[in-house]
Amino acid sequence: DAGVIQSPRHEVTEMGQEVTLRCKPISGHDYLFWYRQTMMRGLELLIYFNNNVPIDDSGMPEDRFSAKMPNASFSTLKIQPSEPRDSAVYFCASTQGASSYEQYFGPGTRLTVT
Amino acid sequence: GENVEQHPSTLSVQEGDSAVIKCTYSDSASNYFPWYKQELGKGPQLIIDIRSNVGEKKDQRIAVTLNKTAKHFSLHITETQPEDSAVYFCAASKANFGNEKLTFGTGTRLTIIP
Numbered sequence: 076d077a078g079v080i081q082s083p084r085h086e087v088t089e090m091g092q093e094v095t096l097r098c099k100p101i102s103g104h105d106y107l108f109w110y111r112q113t114m115m116r117g118l119e120l121l122i123y124f125n126n127n128v129p130i131d132d133s134g135m136p137e138d139r140f141s142a143k144m145p146n147a148s149f150s151t152l153k154i155q156p157s158e159p160r161d162s163a164v165y166f167c168a169s170t171q172g173a174s175s176y177e178q179y180f181g182p183g184t185r186l187t188v189t
Numbered sequence: 190g191e192n193v194e195q196h197p198s199t200l201s202v203q204e205g206d207s208a209v210i211k212c213t214y215s216d217s218a219s220n221y222f223p224w225y226k227q228e229l230g231k232g233p234q235l236i237i238d239i240r241s242n243v244g245e246k247k248d249q250r251i252a253v254t255l256n257k258t259a260k261h262f263s264l265h266i267t268e269t270q271p272e273d274s275a276v277y278f279c280a281a282s283k284a285n286f287g288n289e290k291l292t293f294g295t296g297t298r299l300t301i302i303p
Contacts, residue, residue: 079232117293117294117295117296118233118278118293118296120290120291123290131290166232166233168232173284173285173289174282174289174290175221175223175282175284175289175290175291176221176223176238176284177223177235177238178235178291179235180225180232180233180234181232182230182231182232183231183232
């Protein structure tokens with residue numbers, strides 16, 4: 076299996092622009108997670124889905140952030156408008172059967188907002 | 190909610206020596222404790238986990254111990270090698286309680302000195 080796939084790997088954008096991050100989970104996995112990693116706040120869970128349905132979005136910082144999972148093999152995390160404080164590495168992870176067990180992380184998208 | 194504290198934040202050990210990383214958690218209902226290893230430029234990868242019905246688990250040079258009474262758990266790496274250099278994260282969750290989010294510690298940067 077190719078593992079969790081994320082794109083782009085790096086994104087540099089200007090403040091105010093829309094940013095869309097993409098994730099393809101491992102085939103057969105029914106849970107998908109979006110995390111954000113920064114030096115100051117560590118690894119934070121933003122939102123997670125089970126069978127394409129959002130279960131918990133309490134970690135989403137504010138209304139500028141939105142996430143969708145239109146089917147079992149694709150998810151997006153959108154930031155509109157982006158701000159410099161959104162600069163971070165965003166990880167997608169997936170797992171099967173139980174949400175906290177054996178999460179497989181993608182390589183991450185490093186977002187820089189100038 | 191759950192709070193996980195991790196110590197030390199950085200650790201340097203001589204190749205061949207042992208390394209120990211410690212975590213404490215706040216929610217006595219937490220019952221699943223994974224450890225993730227993150228290499229530079231990559232996503233975290235699960236290396237070992239323990240459930241609350243056991244006190245210790247070992248996998249080759251890596252072991253994890255759990256003290257439920259004191260609410261702390263530790264990662265032990267023996268006979269360290271240069272490839273063990275990475276950032277290690279502990280985490281905790283209430284698996285099988287429904288909303289099963291992983292709460293991560295702040296990470297330990299382990300450096301193996303050749």
